[in-house]
Amino acid sequence: AQTVTQSQPEMSVQEAETVTLSCTYDTSESDYYLFWYKQPPSRQMILVIRQEAYKQQNATENRFSVNFQKAAKSFSLKISDSQLGDAAMYFCAYRPHSGTYKYIFGTGTRLKVLA
């Protein structure tokens, strides 16, 4: 069975600094998708960035980038120039390419941004 593990329940970063959130997963599939979602105090889940497993190039969205290591089954999120609005719960999620309709979410990392 596929699993997603986020080993950091909570992280802190100074405003304007860089922080990396870790995510590892386990799967026997060769093709799949990985996502990072942000959940601010408003509760709504917002897609931050996504990565297709067959693409070797790491995805980037403005200040957010990923370090995707397929062989190590690692998918970390780097937030550069952290802002107060980045404070939230961050969830890593895995989805197989086909065959199921189920996303598998990690337990989340709470990011605090210190002024």
Add this chain to the structure above:
Amino acid sequence: NAGVTQTPKFRVLKTGQSMTLLCAQDMNHEYMYWYRQDPGMGLRLIHYSVGEGTTAKGEVPDGYNVSRLKKQNFLLGLESAAPSQTSVYFCASSYSETEDQPQHFGDGTRLSIL
């Protein structure tokens, strides 16, 4: 553009009561999902639907029923609420399950069962 709207946002029930959570999306999405989120755990899939008139069980379906009579609406029902169902419930929708279509989430419903 409303996206995914959940009703109600908060609700307190007594054990044994029934209620229905409503999820509505205006993006013409085929796929809809109900999740529950509990402290220290990721989102867990309760039920999902791949189109109007279809539903299927997810990871934790026991104690819940769903219906998708209209494409834009996905209802989650609790027939006899139990304290173990105290949780935050999220509805999500997506255009398809192909490619890398992300799920779009509602704001959640905080449900407390006393």
